[in-house]
Amino acid sequence: MGTRRVLVTGCSSGIGLAVAARLAKDELRRFKVVATMRDLRKRGPLEKAAGDSLNKTLEIKQLDACCEASIRECVNSLPDRRVDVLVNNAGVGMIGPLECQSIDAMKNLFDTNFFGLARLVKELLPDMKRRQSGHIVVMSSVMGIQGLLFNDVYSASKFAVEGFCESLAVQAMKFSIKTTLVEPGPVVTEFERKVYEDAEKMDLSGTDEETAKIFREVYLPYSKKIFSSLGQTPEEVAEQTVKVITAKEPPLRHQTNRLYMPMTALKHADPTGRLPLDTFYKMIFKHDSVFNATLGVLRMLQRSTGKK
Numbered sequence: 581m582g583t584r585r586v587l588v589t590g591c592s593s594g595i596g597l598a599v600a601a602r603l604a605k606d607e608l609r610r611f612k613v614v615a616t617m618r619d620l621r622k623r624g625p626l627e628k629a630a631g632d633s634l635n636k637t638l639e640i641k642q643l644d645a646c647c648e649a650s651i652r653e654c655v656n657s658l659p660d661r662r663v664d665v666l667v668n669n670a671g672v673g674m675i676g677p678l679e680c681q682s683i684d685a686m687k688n689l690f691d692t693n694f695f696g697l698a699r700l701v702k703e704l705l706p707d708m709k710r711r712q713s714g715h716i717v718v719m720s721s722v723m724g725i726q727g728l729l730f731n732d733v734y735s736a737s738k739f740a741v742e743g744f745c746e747s748l749a750v751q752a753m754k755f756s757i758k759t760t761l762v763e764p765g766p767v768v769t770e771f772e773r774k775v776y777e778d779a780e781k782m783d784l785s786g787t788d789e790e791t792a793k794i795f796r797e798v799y800l801p802y803s804k805k806i807f808s809s810l811g812q813t814p815e816e817v818a819e820q821t822v823k824v825i826t827a828k829e830p831p832l833r834h835q836t837n838r839l840y841m842p843m844t845a846l847k848h849a850d851p852t853g854r855l856p857l858d859t860f861y862k863m864i865f866k867h868d869s870v871f872n873a874t875l876g877v878l879r880m881l882q883r884s885t886g887k888k
């Protein structure tokens with residue numbers, strides 16, 4: 581296989597930045613990376629991470645996942661419009677009681693997380709079909725498998741992404757195009773900082789006192805503990821994304837965090853949905869000590885294996 585051109589979205593920070601830099605520095609020089617971001621004024625950290633690969637195996641271009649014209653302009657600027665691998669990574673988060681979130685904010689989240697993917701795939705799929713090759717890699721989430729308290733809208737957007745890819749993958753296969761959903765658990769990035777910052781400032785007057793209390797006093801501390809205990813680095817997710825991209829037979833789904841797998845496995849263990857529902861309910865509302873002990877064991881496992 582010759583050099584493959586990889587277009588990555590959302591490279592100003594976090595996972596997108598790490599994936600772009602890792603691919604550009606590939607020792608075997610297997611990739612030409614088109615690292616995109618919506619605001620080029622934020623290119624500094626990526627330029628630093630790219631180091632010597634900048635303007636050699638990595639070029640930076642503007643692309644806003646919410647704007648069809650900007651996507652087309654970026655793709656048109658590439659020789660033969662050729663993109664061998666799309667890494668659809670751009671995404672935004674949202675947490676909190678549903679009653680405190682506006683429908684406009686929910687639509688904006690879907691515009692990036694779901695319609696951003698739909699726009700990119702619409703632009704690239706016809707060319708990939710003509711060439712009978714390509715790989716669509718999508719940064720989903722474990723929340724695309726298993727919904728989580730106070731993540732209703734974010735989780736819904738990732739479920740949409742999962743359904744979209746699962747449907748598309750069959751047609752894509754007919755044209756020798758591969759599809760992979762990368763499903764990270766918690767990853768310590770700007771994403772986490774932004775959602776917690778928003779949560780601290782959130783006006784909770786739109787909901788009842790009990791819900792506000794659960795969000796502030798139960799959900800937020802638990803969630804922060806999960807990030808500090810199980811959180812991966814963006815570089816770890818990037819490493820696994822590269823493995824997926826270079827695999828001979830890439831999987832449709834790849835979970836990056838082995839420590840989170842017992843949570844997602846609950847979903848498949850009981851088709852009625854009762855098992856994951858009861859387990860999450862008990863973990864959050866009934867068994868503070870069980871929750872803390874479980875995290876303790878997972879942390880120990882993490883230290884002893886040196887892996888996540």
Ligand SMILES: NC(=O)c1ccc[n+]([C@@H]2O[C@H](COP(=O)([O-])OP(=O)(O)OC[C@H]3O[C@@H](n4cnc5c(N)ncnc54)[C@H](OP(=O)(O)O)[C@@H]3O)[C@@H](O)[C@H]2O)c1
Pocket residue numbers: 589590591592593594595596617618619622643644645646669670671672692696719720721722763764765766767768769770771772774814
């Ligand atoms: N962090 C986690 O715990 C976690 C877990 C599972 C999955 N994920 C997923 O991983 C992906 C990357 O998240 P991250 O953790 O790396 O967060 P991050 O550091 O906040 O990065 C998100 C990136 O998406 C970009 N973006 C947002 N809206 C965009 C748009 N309309 N067009 C183009 N780029 C846009 C951001 O650009 P700006 O700087 O301009 O805002 C930023 O570069 C997301 O899809 C997220 O859902 C994250």
